[in-house]
Amino acid sequence: MSKGGITVLVIASIVFLAIGFVVGQVVQATVNTPGSEDDPLVSQSYVEKLVGERTATLQTQIEELQAELDSIKNPNGTSTATTNTNTSTTNTNTSTNTNTSTTTTTKTVEITGNSVNLRSEPNTSATILGSAAKGDKLTYVATQGDWYKVKLSDGTTAWVYSSLAKLN
Secondary structure, eight states, rough: HHHHHHHHHHHHHHHHHHHHHHHHHHHHHHOTTSSSTTTTSOOOOHHHHHHHHHHHHHHHHHHHHHHHHHHHTTSSOOOOOOOOOOOOOEEEEEEEEEOOOOEEEEEEEEOOOEEEEEESSTTTTTTEEEEEEEEEEEEEEOOOOOEEEEEOOSEEEEEEEGGGGEOO
C-alpha cells in the first residue's frame, strides 16, 4: 500500500472515530438516567409506589361507583353491598360553665372504604379536594342525599359518599 493510501486510511479512521464519539455523546445525552422515574427500567421502589398510588385511586373510584350503583339499584336508602366497618365510640366534648354543666356530642363520619375521595360538591364528578383512609374520623356537618358533608382538620369542608362512610 502506498504512502498516500495509508494517509487516507488514517484520516478516515480519525474521522470515523470523531463521528462515533459525537454520536455516542448525543445518544448518552438523550437516554434517561438509570433508575430515574423517566428510565424504562426503573427501580422496584418507584414501581411499587406508582402502582400503589394508581391502585388506591382505582379502588376509590370502584368504591364510589359501586356505592352509586347500589343507591340506583336500591333507592330507599338501604345498602345492598357488604361493607367492612369498625365499631367506634362517639367523641364527646364536655364544657363546664360556672353555673351549669352541659355535654355536647359531636357527630363524626368514619371512613369505611379503603381510600375515599373528598369532593368539593356532593357528586362523583366534582373536584377531588383530597382523600381519607379507612378508619379516619371526620367531623359531620350535614347530609345531602347520599352524601355527608364533613369538616376537615384544616377547617375546610368536603363531601363523602355515604356508602363509603359511617355516621357516628
